[in-house]
Amino acid sequence: MSTTRTDISTLGEFGLIDHIHQGVTLRNATSLKGIGDDAAVIDAGEEVILLSTDMLVEGIHFDLAYTPLQHLGYKSVAVNVSDIAAMNGKPEQVVVSIALSNRFSVEAVDALYDGIKAACESYGVDLVGGDTAASPSGLIISISILGRTKKGNEVYRSGARENDVICVTGDLGAAYIGLQILEREKEVFLADPNMQPDLEKHEYAVGRQLKPKARMDIIHELADLGIKPTAMIDVSDGLASDLLHISKNSNVGVRIFEDKIPIDEDAFNTAVEFKLDPFTCALNGGEDYELLFTIRQQDVEKLKKHYDIQMIGYIHSDPKQNVLITKNENVVPLRAQGWVHF
Amino acid sequence: MSTTRTDISTLGEFGLIDHIHQGVTLRNATSLKGIGDDAAVIDAGEEVILLSTDMLVEGIHFDLAYTPLQHLGYKSVAVNVSDIAAMNGKPEQVVVSIALSNRFSVEAVDALYDGIKAACESYGVDLVGGDTAASPSGLIISISILGRTKKGNEVYRSGARENDVICVTGDLGAAYIGLQILEREKEVFLADPNMQPDLEKHEYAVGRQLKPKARMDIIHELADLGIKPTAMIDVSDGLASDLLHISKNSNVGVRIFEDKIPIDEDAFNTAVEFKLDPFTCALNGGEDYELLFTIRQQDVEKLKKHYDIQMIGYIHSDPKQNVLITKNENVVPLRAQGWVHF
Numbered sequence: 001m002s003t004t005r006t007d008i009s010t011l012g013e014f015g016l017i018d019h020i021h022q023g024v025t026l027r028n029a030t031s032l033k034g035i036g037d038d039a040a041v042i043d044a045g046e047e048v049i050l051l052s053t054d055m056l057v058e059g060i061h062f063d064l065a066y067t068p069l070q071h072l073g074y075k076s077v078a079v080n081v082s083d084i085a086a087m088n089g090k091p092e093q094v095v096v097s098i099a100l101s102n103r104f105s106v107e108a109v110d111a112l113y114d115g116i117k118a119a120c121e122s123y124g125v126d127l128v129g130g131d132t133a134a135s136p137s138g139l140i141i142s143i144s145i146l147g148r149t150k151k152g153n154e155v156y157r158s159g160a161r162e163n164d165v166i167c168v169t170g171d172l173g174a175a176y177i178g179l180q181i182l183e184r185e186k187e188v189f190l191a192d193p194n195m196q197p198d199l200e201k202h203e204y205a206v207g208r209q210l211k212p213k214a215r216m217d218i219i220h221e222l223a224d225l226g227i228k229p230t231a232m233i234d235v236s237d238g239l240a241s242d243l244l245h246i247s248k249n250s251n252v253g254v255r256i257f258e259d260k261i262p263i264d265e266d267a268f269n270t271a272v273e274f275k276l277d278p279f280t281c282a283l284n285g286g287e288d289y290e291l292l293f294t295i296r297q298q299d300v301e302k303l304k305k306h307y308d309i310q311m312i313g314y315i316h317s318d319p320k321q322n323v324l325i326t327k328n329e330n331v332v333p334l335r336a337q338g339w340v341h342f
Numbered sequence: 343m344s345t346t347r348t349d350i351s352t353l354g355e356f357g358l359i360d361h362i363h364q365g366v367t368l369r370n371a372t373s374l375k376g377i378g379d380d381a382a383v384i385d386a387g388e389e390v391i392l393l394s395t396d397m398l399v400e401g402i403h404f405d406l407a408y409t410p411l412q413h414l415g416y417k418s419v420a421v422n423v424s425d426i427a428a429m430n431g432k433p434e435q436v437v438v439s440i441a442l443s444n445r446f447s448v449e450a451v452d453a454l455y456d457g458i459k460a461a462c463e464s465y466g467v468d469l470v471g472g473d474t475a476a477s478p479s480g481l482i483i484s485i486s487i488l489g490r491t492k493k494g495n496e497v498y499r500s501g502a503r504e505n506d507v508i509c510v511t512g513d514l515g516a517a518y519i520g521l522q523i524l525e526r527e528k529e530v531f532l533a534d535p536n537m538q539p540d541l542e543k544h545e546y547a548v549g550r551q552l553k554p555k556a557r558m559d560i561i562h563e564l565a566d567l568g569i570k571p572t573a574m575i576d577v578s579d580g581l582a583s584d585l586l587h588i589s590k591n592s593n594v595g596v597r598i599f600e601d602k603i604p605i606d607e608d609a610f611n612t613a614v615e616f617k618l619d620p621f622t623c624a625l626n627g628g629e630d631y632e633l634l635f636t637i638r639q640q641d642v643e644k645l646k647k648h649y650d651i652q653m654i655g656y657i658h659s660d661p662k663q664n665v666l667i668t669k670n671e672n673v674v675p676l677r678a679q680g681w682v683h684f
Contacts, residue, residue, distance in 0.1 A: 006448035017474050019448065020455050024469050028434045030490065031468040040470035042435060042488060045387030053471060053486055055439040059478040092370045093384060097397040097484055106348035106361065113362050126373040127366050128382035129395060132359050135482075136401040142439055142473075142484035144395055146384060148372065 037157050038086035038233060039147065048154055050147035052083035058138035066182045069108055071210045073115025076141045081123045081214035082289045084147030086234040088155035088219060093128045093146040094120065099135035123216060153228065160231035160250035164294040164315040169218050169308055172239055173278055174267035176285025178209030180274050205267045212289040225302050229293035238286040241336035244322055246294065253321040256313030284337040378591065379499050380428035380575060381489065390496055392489035394425035400480035408524045411450055413552045415457025418483045423465045423556035424631045426489030428576040430497040430561060435470045435488040436462065441477035465558060495570065502573035502592035506636040506657040511560050511650055514581055515620055516609035518627025520551030522616050547609045554631040567644050571635035580628035583678035586664055588636065595663040598655030626679040
């Protein structure tokens with residue numbers, strides 16, 4: 001019997017995931033793609049079924065001191081829908097499991113499910129099952145989602161090729177900035193419960209943290225324009241980290257330009273007020289749930305004037321050269337920070 | 343804003359599930375069956391995909407004082423496979439999410455996944471994804487599973503008809519009896535840590551609790567015999583509760599005979615030793631993960647001599663008359679006890 005004890009913190013979250021998945025092989029012909037993308041891909045005749053799952057844990061992923069349960073429910077579905085979007089699929093079914101302690105009332109559960117059901121309606125998803133369990137403490141939400149697309153229409157992290165152009169939707173960093181605001185207001189409130197939270201002037205960033213949207217609109221628009229991205233991922237860990245996933249899986253290098261990174265103006269100003277570098281927030285903040293994708297040169301013209309898609313760089317051949325070109329033309333290596341929970 | 347606070351305990355687990363699922367409707371044509379069976383049923387051309395999910399919470403569903411992590415991993419997959427078996431399907435893919443606190447080491451995670459991977463191998467299932475999260479305390483395992491069968495071959499809880507014969511596989515009650523033994527040994531150990539647990543003479547019941555098997559063997563045998571059950575469910579909540587699910591969903595009544603209920607001899611003796619009624623354990627214990635199904639009269643002959651399938655009663659037309667006939671020919675109404683966690 002082994003007497004070694006290795007702390008999980010020595011691996012980190014990505015390291016732990018890699019460690020767990022070592023030696024996992026696929027046995028069934030219907031398993032077209034297993035671990036390693038935004039969703040697994042399952043054969044369904046002329047179509048493929050996409051399967052993804054996410055778990056949200058109280059005290060780790062959310063703080064009920066400032067997270068309305070309705071928003072939490074909505075977000076927990078939206079982040080799963082975002083994984084299906086990132087595979088170029090249409091979300092169709094979710095199963096929702098919750099574990100909760102007896103400090104939650106039926107009314108609290110209703111608020112949570114109001115949000116879940118609202119998100120299901122927004123994204124045209126059916127709630128088809130789930131599990132309900134007691135928990136010794138805290139709330140845990142685990143959602144699995146099925147999506148679908150025509151076989152061959154699914155987009156992997158691995159398809160980026162030299163000279164492809166890197167695109168990102170919406171703006172980045174605001175969700176992280178929103179989180180900083182909420183954490184500050186919580187501290188203020190704990191220090192003096194008579195203080196009312198001052199969230200209105202930071203509405204955009206706070207909303208991005210509490211009520212993220214999955215970019216299904218972009219998936220539909222790309223289809224309408226006849227564009228199939230060569231690679232895609234949703235920005236959940238942060239732009240840098242998610243670009244590195246594309247680099248690793250596609251075996252190519254990425255080169256992006258700081259001055260092209262889209263940041264909301266209000267969020268920018270708020271970041272500065274909080275003594276945070278807005279570009280660092282955009283690169284490493286995460287939870288923006290925007291789509292990050294690559295397109296072929298021939299599709300550039302079609303997206304050049306899109307109001308909500310920004311071209312931020314391009315793909316080159318060397319997978320070891322993943323860099324950011326700063327405004328001062330310094331070349332800085334991209335590093336994955338992601339989240340450190342352990 | 344409502345100021346009412348209703349305790350979840352006023353609803354119970356089944357009540358809470360019913361409450362949550364009120365007003366849920368299906369939007370997508372691909373959602374053939376949503377909430378209310380062992381798995382959701384999703385259209386996949388000539389086949390259907392079956393989707394089920396289960397969450398196991400430390401301190402509620404398992405106690406690590408006496409549950410080896412490897413067995414826990416195996417069980418967490420097996421109980422999901424059992425849901426696919428109960429739909430008459432073949433399991434194919436799982437996604438596994440875990441949340442765990444830093445008291446768990448990498449070696450502990452490895453032990454858990456050794457069990458998960460062993461179960462995947464036993465049942466021919468592919469591990470195709472998952473999520474890993476930190477937890478403020480305790481271990482939570484959430485698994486979703488995909489299964490598959492030809493369209494029309496899936497079996498629902500709702501198909502039982504008058505005069506169908508009720509069958510159950512294996513034996514019942516031992517998993518609950520095993521749990522009582524484990525709980526007793528834990529008390530003994532806590533009172534005097536020098537006491538060594540005395541589990542060997544109760545090996546069968548303890549094994550049924552810690553290492554349940556999903557009855558995929560029966561699914562294959564029924565297919566070989568050309569038998570499609572008219573209704574099916576796996577015995578997770580207890581025979582009585584699961585029979586009532588068939589009654590409610592099929593809108594029929596069930597009539598079973600106490601002396602036909604299969605109970606393992608060793609488990610029977612252990613129950614008596616523990617001053618438990620073995621039949622109550624079989625009726626209400628749950629976690630046996632045997633298959634409970636109904637067959638047409640014309641299929642009775644084919645299963646009459648099956649070594650591991652017992653016919654325990656029959657279906658009649660009145661959904662309000664769900665009864666057990668005792669050995670003394672008393673007629674006792676069946677009641678769902680299930681589990682009370684809240």
